[in-house]
Amino acid sequence: MENSEIKKLIEEAHKVKEHSYSPYSHFRVGAAIKMDDDQVFTGANIENVSFGATNCAERSAIFTALSAGYKPKSINAIAVAGDTKDFLPPCSICRQVMVEFCDPETPVYLTREDESILTTSVRELVPFAFETMDM
Template structure:
């Protein structure tokens, strides 16, 4: 699969980040299994605990519109560096599937692809609550 369009959408979303405290802009683009794309950016708050990451913004947008069938999420952050999802985002990602692919990009042409299980091995999920 060619992930370049999703990476491009993540870079576009990054431009909308609200980061008055860290100045660390992150963008994400999510592709559902049905082919719909949702984007997100990080949104900071003076009460740091209320800050929301780009990955979760994209996921919450998708879920709020009835799409829980996540296939791939692209993440972009620091210029010319690979920026990985934080631990909370990894946990939220695995909530929607242990088969989700993550594209971690440092440019529109340079990116790496991982399974969420590589980034969050031995995860706690709904299966553990049965």
């Protein structure tokens, strides 16, 4: 992806962060995913008083794309935005979902308050991914 496309995807992640429902942690997160056909889906974290029922921004975006009819491995890129001083990586549950629905080389763009960007990949986030039931 070109720098302008990356910045636009990150802007979408920042915008959707405003829709976060986080009354317990006050920790807003937004995610934007770009599909192979350039369609963009977004998601915000949605909390629940029972934290186990909380859904992260990354999974919200991925599940929305899948619900719209997209197939596994059709995600082209992921951007994650929060209000953090350090880069905000996906949680381990989101990483496992990324393994299921992204190619290992899918770029993941992590941001922080100073607007700098760390580019990583699904493979780098999950180096020993649990990818198959045939073990």
